[in-house]
Amino acid sequence: MNKKRIREKRRSQSPKKRISRLLVWGGIGIAVIAVVVVLIVNSNPTAQAASVQEMNQVVQIPIASRNHIPIGTPPPTYNSDPPAGGDHYPETLPTKFYKESDLASLPQYPVGYLVHNLEHGYVIFWYDCQVYQGSCDDLMQKIQQVMSQFGGVKVIAFPWHTINVPVVLTSWGRMLRLSTPDQNLMTQYVQTYRFQAPEPNSP
Numbered sequence: 001m002n003k004k005r006i007r008e009k010r011r012s013q014s015p016k017k018r019i020s021r022l023l024v025w026g027g028i029g030i031a032v033i034a035v036v037v038v039l040i041v042n043s044n045p046t047a048q049a050a051s052v053q054e055m056n057q058v059v060q061i062p063i064a065s066r067n068h069i070p071i072g073t074p075p076p077t078y079n080s081d082p083p084a085g086g087d088h089y090p091e092t093l094p095t096k097f098y099k100e101s102d103l104a105s106l107p108q109y110p111v112g113y114l115v116h117n118l119e120h121g122y123v124i125f126w127y128d129c130q131v132y133q134g135s136c137d138d139l140m141q142k143i144q145q146v147m148s149q150f151g152g153v154k155v156i157a158f159p160w161h162t163i164n165v166p167v168v169l170t171s172w173g174r175m176l177r178l179s180t181p182d183q184n185l186m187t188q189y190v191q192t193y194r195f196q197a198p199e200p201n202s203p
Helices: 002-042 045-054 100-105 110-119 136-148 183-193
Strands: 058-060 123-127 155-159 167-171 174-178
Touching: 110 123, 110 155, 123 136, 123 183, 136 155, 136 183, 167 183, 174 183
Parallel strands: 123 155
Antiparallel strands: 058 174, 123 167, 167 174
């Protein structure tokens, strides 16, 4: 008799257990879906661009013209510092992390070449160690780590001493000034604005 009551009790509890299991597994499923959604949003350049722009840090730079000028001719006065576009030479500089020691070996007016890089969809990291509170090696390492994420494709770092912040990123018609070398913001900027230029398929 006792055994029969135990079996009946177990049968009466089984639907409750099934409901409990369903609720538990349902909760786990919802949690998994939420994690997947977060990962998708974080991997979406459009969403990342929105997060950058929400901080009102990306500035649009109007570009009046993008004519080629003869190499060796002094470049025009650009409407932003550092430049984000404008008239330039018909040649680019090689992709590289340029240091102060490289400048003496460059042709005259390297900025005229760099603007052509921007026209081809590059992002340029203009940096100034003199206004960075840490060491120059630390600043360059932070920038280099971001550049390395993109395999060195269409990214250039170049020393520039009139920006008054440690690093400024420019792409064609856009600029991001950073008072600290925030690697997340730099990565988001490159993901969003690299190739966003008049001639993105040019080398």
